[in-house]
Amino acid sequence: MQTVLLSSLYLAPIQYYSKLFRAKEAVIETDDNYQKQSYRNRCIIASANGALPLSIPVEKPKGEKCKMKDLKISDHGNWQHFHWNAIISAYNSSPFFEFYKDEFSSFYEKKTTFLLDFNEQLRTLICNLLDIETPIRYTSSFIQETDTNTLDLREAIHPKRNWRKTDKEFITKPYYQVFAEKHSFIENLSIIDILFNMGNETRLFL
Numbered sequence: 001m002q003t004v005l006l007s008s009l010y011l012a013p014i015q016y017y018s019k020l021f022r023a024k025e026a027v028i029e030t031d032d033n034y035q036k037q038s039y040r041n042r043c044i045i046a047s048a049n050g051a052l053p054l055s056i057p058v059e060k061p062k063g064e065k066c067k068m069k070d071l072k073i074s075d076h077g078n079w080q081h082f083h084w085n086a087i088i089s090a091y092n093s094s095p096f097f098e099f100y101k102d103e104f105s106s107f108y109e110k111k112t113t114f115l116l117d118f119n120e121q122l123r124t125l126i127c128n129l130l131d132i133e134t135p136i137r138y139t140s141s142f143i144q145e146t147d148t149n150t151l152d153l154r155e156a157i158h159p160k161r162n163w164r165k166t167d168k169e170f171i172t173k174p175y176y177q178v179f180a181e182k183h184s185f186i187e188n189l190s191i192i193d194i195l196f197n198m199g200n201e202t203r204l205f206l
Helices: 014-022 079-091 096-108 115-129 191-205
Strands: 005-008 024-030 041-046 050-055 135-138 149-154
Touching: 005 014, 005 041, 014 115, 024 079, 024 096, 041 079, 041 191, 079 096, 096 115, 096 191, 115 191
Parallel strands: 005 024, 005 149, 024 135
Antiparallel strands: 041 050
């Protein structure tokens, strides 16, 4: 597969890691403008009540655009406590949560100033856990246009867009989910959903 151009996302969906896993190289855009209601500061997990979005509060200058690399995480509210408790509630009974939980818990105990740093530290951890060794580099300026060897998915992987239309190469494969009998299988959730449910078999579904 060719090079993929991606945004930096918070506990990105399975689609994102499928692209990382299969790419020759990945380029992470750091000079794009922050967008509300995107995966940049939001992930979606499977809770007892169905799909649950978790959003990181951010500090954005009023009336001004803010580049992703400059966007700060807000101290408003105890979001880390809320997110981690939600993850525990959703996955405490999943087969591999006990195995992986200590790898993730520290991210919800320490303060990180910039959203980009937080996202990329988590992405690095997840890539290490899944043995994804795709070379990754970061942009030094915003990429306006891409060549034919680069697949631009910066806007395609988005909670408000239908991934079946924006990325026809990505096909979901059903796997065990804790609450599937209650809500049926939920597609393309955060990577932690499949990681906590399938462990090192996750790679088979990417």
